[in-house]
Amino acid sequence: MRRIATTALACAALLVVAGCNGTSVTDNNASDSKGGDGKGEVAGKLQLTFWGGAARAAKTNAVADMFAKAHPGVTIDRQNADFGNYFNKLNIQASSHTLPCVMQLQGRQLNDYTKRKVLMPLDPMIESGAIKVDDIPKEIVDTGRGPDGKLYFLPYGAAYDAVGVNETLAEQAGVGLLPDNYTWQQYTDWMTRAAAKLPKGTFAAGSRGGLPNFFIAYQLANGKQLFTDDGKLNFTKDSLVEYWNMWEKIRKAGVTMSADAQADEPEGAEQGFIAQGKLLTDSIPGNALTPASATLATKNGGEKLTTLPMPSGPSGGGNAMFTSGFAIPTNCDNVPTAAAFIDFFTNDLGAGAVFKSDNGAATNQKVLQAQIDDPKLAPLKKHELELYQQIVAKKPPTILYPPGYQATFESAFTRAYEEVAFGKKTVQQAADSFFTEANAGLGG
Numbered sequence: 001m002r003r004i005a006t007t008a009l010a011c012a013a014l015l016v017v018a019g020c021n022g023t024s025v026t027d028n029n030a031s032d033s034k035g036g037d038g039k040g041e042v043a044g045k046l047q048l049t050f051w052g053g054a055a056r057a058a059k060t061n062a063v064a065d066m067f068a069k070a071h072p073g074v075t076i077d078r079q080n081a082d083f084g085n086y087f088n089k090l091n092i093q094a095s096s097h098t099l100p101c102v103m104q105l106q107g108r109q110l111n112d113y114t115k116r117k118v119l120m121p122l123d124p125m126i127e128s129g130a131i132k133v134d135d136i137p138k139e140i141v142d143t144g145r146g147p148d149g150k151l152y153f154l155p156y157g158a159a160y161d162a163v164g165v166n167e168t169l170a171e172q173a174g175v176g177l178l179p180d181n182y183t184w185q186q187y188t189d190w191m192t193r194a195a196a197k198l199p200k201g202t203f204a205a206g207s208r209g210g211l212p213n214f215f216i217a218y219q220l221a222n223g224k225q226l227f228t229d230d231g232k233l234n235f236t237k238d239s240l241v242e243y244w245n246m247w248e249k250i251r252k253a254g255v256t257m258s259a260d261a262q263a264d265e266p267e268g269a270e271q272g273f274i275a276q277g278k279l280l281t282d283s284i285p286g287n288a289l290t291p292a293s294a295t296l297a298t299k300n301g302g303e304k305l306t307t308l309p310m311p312s313g314p315s316g317g318g319n320a321m322f323t324s325g326f327a328i329p330t331n332c333d334n335v336p337t338a339a340a341f342i343d344f345f346t347n348d349l350g351a352g353a354v355f356k357s358d359n360g361a362a363t364n365q366k367v368l369q370a371q372i373d374d375p376k377l378a379p380l381k382k383h384e385l386e387l388y389q390q391i392v393a394k395k396p397p398t399i400l401y402p403p404g405y406q407a408t409f410e411s412a413f414t415r416a417y418e419e420v421a422f423g424k425k426t427v428q429q430a431a432d433s434f435f436t437e438a439n440a441g442l443g444g
Contacts, residue, residue, distance in 0.1 A: 231443020
């Protein structure tokens, strides 16, 4: 989540091209399709596709085996790839109308697909009882909705961005941890106080004005909706200028590392600068606490990392949920079995115990609580899941990501701030160019 992989951008671009290649895609209405309410015999062959490395694939396959065992006669064909290659293939399948019956999606890419009408609404399946959402917070369920208000994927895992803090460095600098409900002003003041007392070669933060997720948190804390109903930018240019000026002030004061140094940061949470012990604080995915901590524990005698919610503002917390879940395409010929699998994966206590919140915290609250109550759960994982509970209890706002979000918004935002940090443009000039580029590519 922290950075934009080249493969992710390429796959998003491919989706746009694929949507214009003349392939006819049927817009089936779920209520009119065979099995559109998800009721019927759970049997036959099912195709399942998902992303993730070897460890996640093993857990996903174990849950699929459990489902097949519980439903004799069901066979599951599994397709798995890393994140970028996964969406490359999915986009081709969407174009040819050959999508697997159970397909994994994120909220950030959802409307690249709803725009092309290749997904079945799940609402009739919820109404029939084929898929249950009773134990999932409404704010989480709603991240699977499209612009028309219909639910197109059921989130089984909820990730969030957190503020990572090197507890060891905070203690050495005499600033301690930030208070509950701290604000952006308190956050930057805290970094500034710590900067002068940090060891040589260590910085309070990275050059992070171009990190989209930090900016999203800033806007949400200030009560701003990011996008209009037609997918264009909904915040003001002045608010962006204000935000970038905040980062420029501390960058120029030497509180953050230079833009040159930031550009050399390796990919992956376990290798990032905060994991290397070079930063007091940074934004990290909540589920990156364990791998980043493992790296940091090897630094300077064993430094310790923790995570906090994003800074607050007049409208409360700034955390948004980044959910992953399963959808059913309109070309699916085994909807009852697909619906049953999605319900099982999301809501079954045994399935949750096997998958272990590997792709964000389990969205089903009973499944999540069972994991938290497990005495064998590692302390860092428990902190990750309990912080999610704390965030979702405050009813975080739902972001409706427009078509083209990842390919357009994130890349343009990062590039625009880099031009500021490298002295190529003023903040105002960069904001002007970002608005032009983003609004031209978003929505539609």
